[in-house]
Amino acid sequence: MIALLPVIVILGSGVAFLIASVALVRRSERRLSTGPDEPGSSVAPGQTGAPEISAYLDRMTAELRLPAADVAEVRAELADHLRDSIASLEAEGFETERAIREALGRLGPPAELGRQLRVAHQSTRRLLAGAGGGVFAAGGGFVLGYLGGIVLAMLGFLAVSALVALLAAVGVHLPGIFGDDDGATVNSLLYATTILVATAVATRYAVRTSAGLSRRAPRTVAVFWAVAGALVFGWLAIFEMRGPQSWPSVGLELCIPVVAVAAAFVRIERPMPHVGRWAVVVSVVSLVVLVLGVYAVNVSVSSTSGSAPLSSLVVCSAPDQSTSCQPDFHLETVAPMAPAAWLPEGFPMNGGSNSFGASGASFDDQFGSGQSALSVAAILSNWTDVRFEAWHALPMNEPGPGGIDTRYSSPFAVQPAVSSGSHLTAVFHFERLRDASPWWVVLTAVGPDGHRYLLDGGQGGSSDFNGSAWDWLTAPQ
Amino acid sequence: MGGRIRTQLLKGTTTLLVLTVLRDGELYGYEIAQRISERSSGAFAPSEGSLYPALHALEADGALQASWRESDRGPRRRYYKITKTGLGMLEEHANEWATFSRGMARAVGGTNQQ
Numbered sequence: 001m002i003a004l005l006p007v008i009v010i011l012g013s014g015v016a017f018l019i020a021s022v023a024l025v026r027r028s029e030r031r032l033s034t035g036p037d038e039p040g041s042s043v044a045p046g047q048t049g050a051p052e053i054s055a056y057l058d059r060m061t062a063e064l065r066l067p068a069a070d071v072a073e074v075r076a077e078l079a080d081h082l083r084d085s086i087a088s089l090e091a092e093g094f095e096t097e098r099a100i101r102e103a104l105g106r107l108g109p110p111a112e113l114g115r116q117l118r119v120a121h122q123s124t125r126r127l128l129a130g131a132g133g134g135v136f137a138a139g140g141g142f143v144l145g146y147l148g149g150i151v152l153a154m155l156g157f158l159a160v161s162a163l164v165a166l167l168a169a170v171g172v173h174l175p176g177i178f179g180d181d182d183g184a185t186v187n188s189l190l191y192a193t194t195i196l197v198a199t200a201v202a203t204r205y206a207v208r209t210s211a212g213l214s215r216r217a218p219r220t221v222a223v224f225w226a227v228a229g230a231l232v233f234g235w236l237a238i239f240e241m242r243g244p245q246s247w248p249s250v251g252l253e254l255c256i257p258v259v260a261v262a263a264a265f266v267r268i269e270r271p272m273p274h275v276g277r278w279a280v281v282v283s284v285v286s287l288v289v290l291v292l293g294v295y296a297v298n299v300s301v302s303s304t305s306g307s308a309p310l311s312s313l314v315v316c317s318a319p320d321q322s323t324s325c326q327p328d329f330h331l332e333t334v335a336p337m338a339p340a341a342w343l344p345e346g347f348p349m350n351g352g353s354n355s356f357g358a359s360g361a362s363f364d365d366q367f368g369s370g371q372s373a374l375s376v377a378a379i380l381s382n383w384t385d386v387r388f389e390a391w392h393a394l395p396m397n398e399p400g401p402g403g404i405d406t407r408y409s410s411p412f413a414v415q416p417a418v419s420s421g422s423h424l425t426a427v428f429h430f431e432r433l434r435d436a437s438p439w440w441v442v443l444t445a446v447g448p449d450g451h452r453y454l455l456d457g458g459q460g461g462s463s464d465f466n467g468s469a470w471d472w473l474t475a476p477q
Numbered sequence: 478m479g480g481r482i483r484t485q486l487l488k489g490t491t492t493l494l495v496l497t498v499l500r501d502g503e504l505y506g507y508e509i510a511q512r513i514s515e516r517s518s519g520a521f522a523p524s525e526g527s528l529y530p531a532l533h534a535l536e537a538d539g540a541l542q543a544s545w546r547e548s549d550r551g552p553r554r555r556y557y558k559i560t561k562t563g564l565g566m567l568e569e570h571a572n573e574w575a576t577f578s579r580g581m582a583r584a585v586g587g588t589n590q591q
Contacts, residue, residue: 073545073555074529074533076553076555077506077529077554077555078529080505080506080507080552080554080555081506081507081525081529084507085507085525106524106525106526107525107526108524108525108526108527109526112526113526113529113530116526116527116530117529117530117533119530119534120530120531120532120533120534120537121533121537123534123537123538125537125538126537215537
């Protein structure tokens, strides 16, 4: 129970925050629209009597630049005042037309009155309340939009999956657009969609709340929130959101600042759709079911994918090609195997190792092992330009032995092999290269005859691009 | 000439006058203007153009609370009620005005004596 206390406190705080932010938005939004039951709607512009009065109120209203409810209230209040004032003047013996002119004259120039009323409404205290309330509402809106975005993204994913399955059933196969690792890319696409929806809701909540609290017209405050939303959410989306990327997910992430601007302006006077109690319950249940489903799918996918183990992929070690070289991997595409006569006894290397992580894919070839470890400098004294080459490979999850993709005639990345005792090492940052996966890394060097030869058949694997949208856009091909 | 001087003197006193008449009960805008005029026997009648900005500014500061409701005669009107903050503001303004008017009376009286 004590262990659960932090979780209960965090969840409770989160729910309280959401309820408070929604209540704040609802309360603020009342200032933005007038319905038939609103106090300010008791006097419509057409009901103010003489055309001079309507014209005066129109000119005054044009200067107000307040939320709709405030405009309606001010207009109705002044119309009431003019009605009383005119009646009083008529009782004093003024003719109606003169009474109207006198009553309007006592209120002063309409533009000046409108300006003074605007200043009176838009106090510094209300401005600060609007700014703070806007930030608060944006936070709540982001969380709500995030939850709603997950549901929407999942539903979209299910719909697309059903469509693809349907097309496949009738014999139409769509080309793959996500690269080698569809699962990771689809996840990134769903994530970007979720942030997109969250950004739209957050910006919209911020505009409507700050307009209501600061008593400014929504379109006036929308400029500020559009800029702030585009900068903050744009920065997060383009530079800070890191993970597997693809063109579709990068495209969605680039749309996030645009969505922030659009959400601040497009139909901003329209109230947010009312979310009923049952809609919330159904959404929460759907969300839980979908999250559990996606978790189950992820577990299933991760258990069947990933880089192939090194032991199964060290395929060709010169010079004893007869025992371990497997020509099915198309290693001849790279270079001919190094002649055994040019390598001392004790070659080949004793396998190698690789590791993958945020710092890149590291390759390490060891020559000999234990006490018989061989010095690289001694072995390769007649060889120059020793390097690891990364080649495009055939997908490993497809039928067949895999190996180097023969459509390419040169490696897409090259790293000089760094010599250290009996080891040759290099690090490739496949996670920063677009379209690098799947790859195949081999060891080559220039022999005594000046030609390049294959020293190690190498190993293959796959690595997702891992970075921000900016990393993707600026990544070398 | 006398009217211009009175207008200048009235500047800054609208808040005090509004809060004073609302201390006795809720009123709507036109009634407030009438009540001020009545209480000062016509000596003070704030410009109607400055009355409403003052009312709305006091409402924004929390000194007044406004609500729409049916009036005894005629349509719905916007009634203003003084709040606790408004009562504190009234006391502050009244003290300032007393100090100012005493000083002004002494200064003007002194000038006349010379």
